Amino acid sequence: MTGSRADIFEVVYKIPKGKVATYGQVAALAGFKANEARQVGYALAALSEHSAIPWHRVINAKGTIALKGGPDATQRIRLEKEGVKFGAGGKIDLKRFGWTPEEESA
DNA sequence: AGCCTGACTCCTA
DNA sequence: CTAGGAGCCAGGC
Numbered sequence: 001m002t003g004s005r006a007d008i009f010e011v012v013y014k015i016p017k018g019k020v021a022t023y024g025q026v027a028a029l030a031g032f033k034a035n036e037a038r039q040v041g042y043a044l045a046a047l048s049e050h051s052a053i054p055w056h057r058v059i060n061a062k063g064t065i066a067l068k069g070g071p072d073a074t075q076r077i078r079l080e081k082e083g084v085k086f087g088a089g090g091k092i093d094l095k096r097f098g099w100t101p102e103e104e105s106a
Numbered sequence: 107a108g109c110c111t112g113a114c115t116c117c118t119a
Numbered sequence: 120c121t122a123g124g125a126g127c128c129a130g131g132c
Contacts (some may be wrong), residue, residue, distance in 0.1 A: 005128080005129080022114090022115095023113080023114050023115075024115065024116095026113075027114090027115095032127095033114045034126065034127080035114090035115085035126045035128090036115075036126095036127090037113095037114035037115050037116095038112095038114050038115080038116080038126070038127050038128075039114090039128055039129090040113085040114075041112075041114050041125060042112070042113080042114090042127080042128050042129060042130090043113095043128080043129080044113060045112060045113050046112095046130060047128055054127090055113085057129095058113080059113095059132090060114060060115080061115060061116090061125090062112080062115095062116075063129090065113090066113040066114075067113050068113085075113090104130040
């Protein structure tokens with residue numbers, strides 16, 4: 001974790017299916033300090049649609065989808081397909097779907 | 107080469 | 120609940 005975009009992608013790539021992580025969580029794991037989430041958002045925004053990165057598993061600190069794509073947001077659709085449920089207001093229950101790096105920290 | 111924009115988060119009022 | 124400000128990087132024109 002040198003604190004570069006590449007690290008962000010690796011962390012995101014490690015997020016297991018059916019789970020989600022917040023920008024701040026990913027940023028922290030990637031080795032970021034301040035302005036954490038910003039760079040994560042920019043990095044993901046800059047990656048290609050064909051990327052192997054499960055960027056849709058990355059959401060904001062409020063537990064809601066970051067990208068605004070409307071009711072047909074690709075991010076939300078993909079998450080629902082993976083088993084992630086959205087509550088009222090499109091909020092995800094981080095208590096249930098929040099990714100815990102500890103189980104992957106092996 | 108420079109300027110503008112954008113998928114965040116936190117704090118305070 | 121909403122509104123505003125600070126702090127960072129990369130891509131597109």
